[in-house]
Amino acid sequence: MTALGHKLVRDLRRLAGQAVTIALVLACGIMAMIMLHSTYGSLERSRDAYYEKERFAEVFARLERAPESVAARLEGIPGVASVYTRIVKEIMVPIDGEAEPVTGRIVSIPESGPPPLNGLRLRDGRMPAPNAVNEAVVLQAFADAHSLVPGDSLPAVLNGHLRKLQIVGVAYSPEYMFAISGHHVVADNRLFAVIWMHRSAVAPVFRMEGAFNDVVLSLQPDTQVRHVLGEVDRELKPHGGFHAVGRDKQVSNFALTAELENLENLALMIPAVFLAVAAFLVNVVIGRLVYLERTQIAVLKALGYSDLRITVHYLGLVALVVAAGGVLGMALGVWAATWMTDLYTGFFKFPTRVYYLSPGLVATTLGIAFAAAASGALSAVRRVVRDYGFQNFRYTAP
16 A cells, blocks of 8 residues: 555544544435435426326317317317317316315216326226216315215216216326316315216216317327417317417426426535535545645655645545445435335326436436535645645655
8 A cells, every 4th residue: 555545544544523424414415416306307207107108188278169070170280199179167066064165177088988188097996887977087186185985976066957976986187186276276185176077978968069168189299389289279269269278388287397396496406505515524624634734745745746646645535435425325315215206106196106216317416426525625725735835845854
C-alpha cells in the first residue's frame, strides 16, 4: 500500500463519526431520489399499461343530440381509428342519510360484448344481463364509499322518474379514476356515482333511440390531435356539440397527470436538500482536515506529490463515503419505492402495478451524489490552498 493509501486508512479511522454522518445524509438523498423518481416512472408505466389494456380514448366530445349516422362522418376524419357513441346523462341519486345531494352519471354500454373504448374492469359481480332494464354496474370508488355490493339496490332519478337499480357489478374505469362531477372541483366518492347500463335500457328513458349525445374516439399513430379536434367540432356543431377535448384535457386524466407532476416535482426538490446538506458537511469536514494537515501536505509535496495527486487523495476519501452511502441509499430506495408504488397504485385504483427501476436512474443518482460530495471537497481544498498557500511549502530535513 502506498503512503497515501496508509494515510487514507488513518483518515477514515480518525473521521469515522463524521464519515458515518455524511454517508447517512447521502443515503437519505439517494434513497429519496430513487424512491420518488422510480415511483413516478412506475406509476406512469402502470397508467399507460392500464390505458392501453382498457382502450382509453384519445378524443372526447359531448353534444345535445345527434343521429347515429353522424358516427360514420366522424370515422371518415383523417387519423381517426375508431368511434364509439354513447348516451351519457346526469342524474340524481337520492340516498337516505346523506346531508348533501348525491348526483350521478348514467353511461350506456353495448348490449353484447365490452365497450370498444373506455373499457370496464369488473372487480365484483358481472355485467348487466341482456334485456335487463334495471341492472347496473357501479364505479368502485362510489360503491366502496357506500358499502355497496352486487345484489344491493340503488335509487336513481332518471328523466324525472324514480327507479330502483339493481347493482350486479362493481367496476374500475380509466375514464373515472378521479370521478369528478360538474358540481364539484375535486373528486368526492360519496357524492358522485357513475353507473353503467345497457343502451337499450337507457335510450327509451331519455328518448335517445337511434341517437347519441356523447362520443369518444381513438386515433391512428402519429395523428395530430389538434387537427382531429377541429374536425370533430365542425361535424358536431350542427348537433349542439360542445368543444371536443383530447386525452390531456379529459377531467380524470388531467387530475391524475397533475398528481404525478406533483410527485415529479418532489423528486427534484427533496433529494436536492439532502445532497446540498451532504455537500456542506463534506466541505466543513474536508476543509478542517486539510487545514490540520497542512504540514503533512507540505511534506508530501516536498517528496514529489503534485497538487492533483493530493486532491485525488481527498476525493478518494469522499468516494469511499459516497460508496457507503450509495449502497445503503440504494437498498433503502428500492424498498421504499416498492412500498410507495403499491401505496399510490391503491390510491389511484390501478388494477395492476408495474414497478420499474431504470439503470440510468441508478447511475445518474450515484453520479449526482458523488458530484455533490466532490464539489464540497474541492471547495474546501481550494479555499485552504488559497488562504494558506501550502502549495509553496517545502519540507527541509533537520
